[in-house]
Amino acid sequence: MAHDVSTDDETLIDAALRGDGRAWTILIEKYGQLVWSIGRSCGLSAADADDLVQVVFGALVRRLEQIEQRDRLTGWIITTAKREAWRICEKARRERPTASEDLPESVDQIEDDDEIFAKRQAVREAMDGIGNRCRELLQELFGNSQVPSYEDVAARLGLSPNSVGPTRRRCLEDLLESLESVAPEFFSGSS
DSSP: OTTOOOOSHHHHHHHHHTTOHHHHHHHHHHHHHHHHHHHHHTTOOHHHHHHHHHHHHHHHHHHGGGOOOGGGHHHHHHHHHHHHHHHHHHHHHHHOOOOGGGSOSSHHHHHHHHHHHHHHHHHHHHHHTSOHHHHHHHHHHHSSSSOOOHHHHHHHHTOOGGGHHHHHHHHHHHHHHHHHHHOGGGGSSOO
Protein backbone atom coordinates (compact mmCIF):
# COMPACT_ATOMS: atom_id res chain seq x y z
CA MET A 1 0.00 0.00 0.00
CA ALA A 2 2.91 2.36 0.61
CA HIS A 3 3.32 2.88 -3.13
CA ASP A 4 -0.39 3.20 -3.95
CA VAL A 5 -1.31 6.13 -1.72
CA SER A 6 -3.95 8.42 -3.21
CA THR A 7 -3.19 12.14 -3.31
CA ASP A 8 -6.47 13.41 -1.89
CA ASP A 9 -5.98 15.03 1.50
CA GLU A 10 -8.29 12.76 3.50
CA THR A 11 -6.57 9.61 2.25
CA LEU A 12 -3.11 11.14 2.77
CA ILE A 13 -3.96 12.15 6.35
CA ASP A 14 -5.30 8.67 7.16
CA ALA A 15 -2.20 7.03 5.68
CA ALA A 16 0.15 9.45 7.48
CA LEU A 17 -1.60 8.75 10.78
CA ARG A 18 -0.97 5.05 10.21
CA GLY A 19 2.74 5.81 9.81
CA ASP A 20 2.98 5.64 6.03
CA GLY A 21 6.14 7.59 5.14
CA ARG A 22 5.11 7.84 1.50
CA ALA A 23 1.98 9.77 2.54
CA TRP A 24 4.17 12.31 4.33
CA THR A 25 6.40 12.62 1.28
CA ILE A 26 3.38 13.29 -0.93
CA LEU A 27 1.99 15.87 1.54
CA ILE A 28 5.31 17.69 1.57
CA GLU A 29 5.60 17.52 -2.22
CA LYS A 30 2.01 18.70 -2.59
CA TYR A 31 2.16 21.62 -0.15
CA GLY A 32 5.84 22.42 0.40
CA GLN A 33 6.08 24.86 -2.50
CA LEU A 34 2.87 26.57 -1.39
CA VAL A 35 4.26 27.13 2.11
CA TRP A 36 7.60 28.32 0.72
CA SER A 37 5.80 30.75 -1.63
CA ILE A 38 3.74 32.14 1.23
CA GLY A 39 6.95 32.77 3.15
CA ARG A 40 8.56 34.56 0.21
CA SER A 41 5.43 36.63 -0.46
CA CYS A 42 5.50 37.71 3.19
CA GLY A 43 9.05 38.99 2.74
CA LEU A 44 11.06 36.08 4.11
CA SER A 45 14.46 35.26 2.65
CA ALA A 46 14.84 31.96 0.81
CA ALA A 47 16.55 30.44 3.87
CA ASP A 48 13.78 31.66 6.18
CA ALA A 49 11.16 30.33 3.75
CA ASP A 50 12.91 26.94 3.91
CA ASP A 51 12.72 27.13 7.70
CA LEU A 52 9.05 28.04 7.42
CA VAL A 53 8.36 24.83 5.47
CA GLN A 54 9.97 22.81 8.27
CA VAL A 55 8.04 24.68 10.97
CA VAL A 56 4.68 24.26 9.23
CA PHE A 57 5.16 20.57 8.54
CA GLY A 58 6.44 20.06 12.08
CA ALA A 59 3.22 21.63 13.33
CA LEU A 60 1.26 19.39 10.96
CA VAL A 61 2.95 16.29 12.41
CA ARG A 62 2.01 17.38 15.93
CA ARG A 63 -1.58 18.37 15.07
CA LEU A 64 -2.54 15.97 12.33
CA GLU A 65 -4.82 13.94 14.59
CA GLN A 66 -6.63 17.12 15.67
CA ILE A 67 -7.58 18.19 12.15
CA GLU A 68 -11.26 17.33 12.04
CA GLN A 69 -12.15 18.71 8.62
CA ARG A 70 -9.59 16.84 6.59
CA ASP A 71 -10.94 18.23 3.34
CA ARG A 72 -9.78 21.65 4.55
CA LEU A 73 -6.12 20.79 4.99
CA THR A 74 -5.12 23.37 2.38
CA GLY A 75 -6.75 26.15 4.42
CA TRP A 76 -5.08 24.92 7.61
CA ILE A 77 -1.67 24.89 5.92
CA ILE A 78 -2.15 28.37 4.43
CA THR A 79 -3.31 29.85 7.74
CA THR A 80 -0.49 28.19 9.67
CA ALA A 81 2.10 29.28 7.09
CA LYS A 82 0.93 32.91 7.22
CA ARG A 83 0.94 32.99 11.02
CA GLU A 84 4.38 31.40 11.26
CA ALA A 85 5.78 33.67 8.52
CA TRP A 86 4.54 36.69 10.46
CA ARG A 87 6.10 35.31 13.65
CA ILE A 88 9.44 34.76 11.90
CA CYS A 89 9.33 38.29 10.44
CA GLU A 90 8.58 39.81 13.84
CA LYS A 91 11.38 37.84 15.48
CA ALA A 92 13.83 38.93 12.78
CA ARG A 93 12.71 42.55 13.16
CA ARG A 94 13.27 42.45 16.93
CA GLU A 95 16.65 40.77 16.57
CA ARG A 96 17.89 42.89 13.66
CA PRO A 97 21.18 44.43 14.71
CA THR A 98 21.26 48.20 14.72
CA ALA A 99 24.10 50.56 15.34
CA SER A 100 24.31 51.15 19.08
CA GLU A 101 24.68 54.88 18.58
CA ASP A 102 21.26 54.89 16.90
CA LEU A 103 19.58 53.45 19.98
CA PRO A 104 18.75 55.66 22.92
CA GLU A 105 20.30 54.40 26.11
CA SER A 106 17.42 55.61 28.25
CA VAL A 107 14.24 57.66 28.35
CA ASP A 108 16.42 60.58 29.48
CA GLN A 109 18.37 60.37 26.23
CA ILE A 110 15.12 60.48 24.22
CA GLU A 111 14.07 63.56 26.20
CA ASP A 112 17.52 65.09 25.59
CA ASP A 113 17.09 64.48 21.85
CA ASP A 114 13.68 66.18 21.97
CA GLU A 115 15.22 69.18 23.73
CA ILE A 116 18.01 69.40 21.15
CA PHE A 117 15.43 69.33 18.36
CA ALA A 118 13.43 72.09 20.09
CA LYS A 119 16.53 74.25 20.52
CA ARG A 120 17.54 73.83 16.89
CA GLN A 121 14.05 74.79 15.79
CA ALA A 122 14.14 77.86 18.05
CA VAL A 123 17.46 78.94 16.51
CA ARG A 124 15.98 78.57 13.01
CA GLU A 125 13.04 80.74 14.01
CA ALA A 126 15.33 83.28 15.66
CA MET A 127 17.43 83.45 12.48
CA ASP A 128 14.27 84.52 10.66
CA GLY A 129 13.98 87.39 13.15
CA ILE A 130 17.31 89.02 12.29
CA GLY A 131 18.28 91.02 9.21
CA ASN A 132 19.37 89.44 5.95
CA ARG A 133 22.94 90.68 6.24
CA CYS A 134 23.36 89.16 9.71
CA ARG A 135 21.65 85.94 8.67
CA GLU A 136 23.99 85.58 5.67
CA LEU A 137 27.07 86.32 7.78
CA LEU A 138 26.15 83.84 10.51
CA GLN A 139 25.31 81.17 7.96
CA GLU A 140 28.67 81.71 6.28
CA LEU A 141 30.51 81.51 9.60
CA PHE A 142 28.59 78.72 11.33
CA GLY A 143 26.53 76.97 8.67
CA ASN A 144 29.26 74.62 7.47
CA SER A 145 31.44 72.02 9.13
CA GLN A 146 34.57 73.86 7.97
CA VAL A 147 35.33 77.22 9.54
CA PRO A 148 36.03 79.76 6.79
CA SER A 149 38.58 82.51 7.13
CA TYR A 150 37.34 86.06 7.65
CA GLU A 151 38.96 86.93 4.31
CA ASP A 152 36.87 84.29 2.49
CA VAL A 153 33.67 85.40 4.23
CA ALA A 154 34.41 89.06 3.49
CA ALA A 155 35.02 88.29 -0.18
CA ARG A 156 31.79 86.26 -0.52
CA LEU A 157 29.66 88.89 1.22
CA GLY A 158 31.37 91.99 -0.14
CA LEU A 159 32.65 93.17 3.26
CA SER A 160 35.97 94.48 4.46
CA PRO A 161 37.91 91.67 6.20
CA ASN A 162 38.39 93.98 9.22
CA SER A 163 34.62 94.44 9.62
CA VAL A 164 33.75 90.72 9.81
CA GLY A 165 34.64 90.35 13.53
CA PRO A 166 32.69 93.39 14.82
CA THR A 167 29.75 92.60 12.50
CA ARG A 168 29.77 89.01 13.75
CA ARG A 169 29.55 90.23 17.36
CA ARG A 170 26.60 92.54 16.60
CA CYS A 171 24.83 89.79 14.62
CA LEU A 172 25.25 87.29 17.48
CA GLU A 173 23.77 89.87 19.87
CA ASP A 174 20.81 90.32 17.50
CA LEU A 175 20.40 86.56 17.26
CA LEU A 176 20.44 86.20 21.05
CA GLU A 177 17.79 88.90 21.40
CA SER A 178 15.65 87.24 18.74
CA LEU A 179 16.13 83.84 20.38
CA GLU A 180 15.05 85.21 23.77
CA SER A 181 11.81 86.45 22.23
CA VAL A 182 11.19 83.24 20.24
CA ALA A 183 12.05 80.79 23.02
CA PRO A 184 12.11 82.48 26.44
CA GLU A 185 11.83 79.06 28.13
CA PHE A 186 15.48 78.41 27.27
CA PHE A 187 16.54 81.50 29.23
CA SER A 188 14.58 80.93 32.43
CA GLY A 189 17.63 79.60 34.28
CA SER A 190 16.14 76.10 34.74
CA SER A 191 18.41 74.40 32.20
